[in-house]
Amino acid sequence: MTNPQDRDKHLIETTVSSELVYQGDFLHVKHDVVQLPNGKTAMREHIIHPGAVVIIPILDNGEVLLERQYRYPLSQVFIEFPAGKLDAGEAPLACGKRELLEETGYTASEWAYAGKMHIAIAYTNEVIHIYFAKNLTAGKQKLDSEEFLDVFSAKPEQVLAWSRDGAITDSKTLTCALWLQNYLSGQWPLEWVKD
Amino acid sequence: MTNPQDRDKHLIETTVSSELVYQGDFLHVKHDVVQLPNGKTAMREHIIHPGAVVIIPILDNGEVLLERQYRYPLSQVFIEFPAGKLDAGEAPLACGKRELLEETGYTASEWAYAGKMHIAIAYTNEVIHIYFAKNLTAGKQKLDSEEFLDVFSAKPEQVLAWSRDGAITDSKTLTCALWLQNYLSGQWPLEWVKD
Numbered sequence: 579m580t581n582p583q584d585r586d587k588h589l590i591e592t593t594v595s596s597e598l599v600y601q602g603d604f605l606h607v608k609h610d611v612v613q614l615p616n617g618k619t620a621m622r623e624h625i626i627h628p629g630a631v632v633i634i635p636i637l638d639n640g641e642v643l644l645e646r647q648y649r650y651p652l653s654q655v656f657i658e659f660p661a662g663k664l665d666a667g668e669a670p671l672a673c674g675k676r677e678l679l680e681e682t683g684y685t686a687s688e689w690a691y692a693g694k695m696h697i698a699i700a701y702t703n704e705v706i707h708i709y710f711a712k713n714l715t716a717g718k719q720k721l722d723s724e725e726f727l728d729v730f731s732a733k734p735e736q737v738l739a740w741s742r743d744g745a746i747t748d749s750k751t752l753t754c755a756l757w758l759q760n761y762l763s764g765q766w767p768l769e770w771v772k773d
Numbered sequence: 774m775t776n777p778q779d780r781d782k783h784l785i786e787t788t789v790s791s792e793l794v795y796q797g798d799f800l801h802v803k804h805d806v807v808q809l810p811n812g813k814t815a816m817r818e819h820i821i822h823p824g825a826v827v828i829i830p831i832l833d834n835g836e837v838l839l840e841r842q843y844r845y846p847l848s849q850v851f852i853e854f855p856a857g858k859l860d861a862g863e864a865p866l867a868c869g870k871r872e873l874l875e876e877t878g879y880t881a882s883e884w885a886y887a888g889k890m891h892i893a894i895a896y897t898n899e900v901i902h903i904y905f906a907k908n909l910t911a912g913k914q915k916l917d918s919e920e921f922l923d924v925f926s927a928k929p930e931q932v933l934a935w936s937r938d939g940a941i942t943d944s945k946t947l948t949c950a951l952w953l954q955n956y957l958s959g960q961w962p963l964e965w966v967k968d
Contacts, residue, residue, distance in 0.1 A: 586841075586843065586850050588923075589841065589842065589843040589850055589921050589922065589923065590843050590850075591843055591845050599795065600794065600795035600802055602794065602802065602818045603816055603818060604818045604896070605802055605818045605820070605896060607795055607797065607800055609797060610845070612845060614921065615921045616921075618919075620919045621798055622846070623797045623798060623799045623800045624800075624845065624846035625800070625820075625846070646781075646784065647784065648781065648785050648786055649891075649894040649895065650786050650805070650807060650817045650819065651817070651819035651820070651894065651896060652891060652894055652898050655784055655785075656894055658894075693937070693938075693939050693942070694939065695942050695943070695944040695947055696844075696847060696851070696942050696943055696944060697892050697893050697944045698893050698897070698899065699844040699846065699847055699853075699943050700844065700846070701799070701800060701846060702846055702893070703846045703847050704893065705942075706944075723813075724809060724815045726783060726784050726809065726810045726811075727784065728783075728784065738955075741951065742888070742955065742961050743888075744888050744889065747888070747889055747890050747900075748890070748891055748894050749890040749891060749892045749893075749901075749944045749945065750944065752890055752947075752948040752951055753944050753947040753948060753951070755951055756948070756950055756951040759951070759954070759955075760933075760937065760954075766937050
């Protein structure tokens with residue numbers, strides 16, 4: 579069997595040097611010199627990110643919980659599934675439970691791990707872990723002082739229609755729409771774990 | 774009818790000041806102070822991006838063209854649909870044709886616009902326009918000197934299976950999988966334009 583390192587030798591870039599060129603409150607930018615597969619060198623700029631979790635919460639009536647949130651980089655309100663960044667050392671499932679509670683007020687007694695996505699592979703290491711949550715109980719939101727969002731619910735068919743017609747363009751939410759469609763059709767079954 | 778500005782007043786953040794804090798070869802980072810809906814101020818760091826295009830190329834045999842490419846920020850080879858950044862002033866369709874040719878060597882005589890996605894709405898304004906291409910003719914790749922990738926084809930069912938099992942985790946490619954699945958099932962028809 580071929581070693582993947584050997585199989586991909588004509589694609590792999592190796593680090594020559596790495597420098598933290600911008601350390602913001604949130605964004606950390608690195609500027610690296612890499613050796614290309616042909617032996618030449620090139621520059622790679624990229625962002626270090628702690629990772630995140632997105633949750634697809636399914637209510638007992640079959641609708642899913644969504645949010646409307648203003649996203650400053652695009653000066654626009656987006657429809658999104660609840661999501662948030664991992665705290666230092668936090669496990670993805672713990673993050674999912676915390677974010678669902680903080681942003682929507684809901685807790686769930688059953689969770690299922692779907693998979694992960696990498697959101698901008700050209701320039702960040704951000705990974706988003708995708709969870710489904712069901713058997714939801716409403717409670718009180720605990721938003722950060724700088725966080726403002728509306729919580730609402732919609733039928734899965736509506737989420738798919740919005741994904742098609744451009745009302746949903748957030749890529750993590752579109753990837754969740756793919757999971758939701760295939761889970762509900764029975765094509766992508768999940769393993770549910772009671773909390 | 775409610776003005777959307779009024780409807781979203783409790784969500785919208787407005788710019789107080791904006792500073793370019795890092796200007797790299799590729800990444801441009803801004804550090805803005807914003808006024809929150811409650812009147813307080815907060816900081817927003819974000820990246821200015823020119824936008825990009827991704828192409829779902831369908832071969833006459835029904836398979837789709839894909840790439841395997843090493844992505845340095847994640848030290849990993851990814852399976853992706855062909856994609857690339859817009860040049861200054863370039864129209865998305867022109868970019869799609871150029872990137873398809875450069876990266877795969879293929880040209881297409883029919884194109885269809887699907888929609889757009891925003892890939893990391895918390896910290897970049899990057900938009901990716903999604904196109905389908907068909908009636909493909911093979912030719913010669915014109916890769917940049919710093920670009921190394923494998924081109925291959927796979928059945929749509931395989932793309933969906935990989936999206937489920939974690940062999941595909943690139944979010945733009947997962948969003949394309951959603952489009953591909955619904956286009957092929959007839960649920961999301963496209964308007965094809967001859968080139």
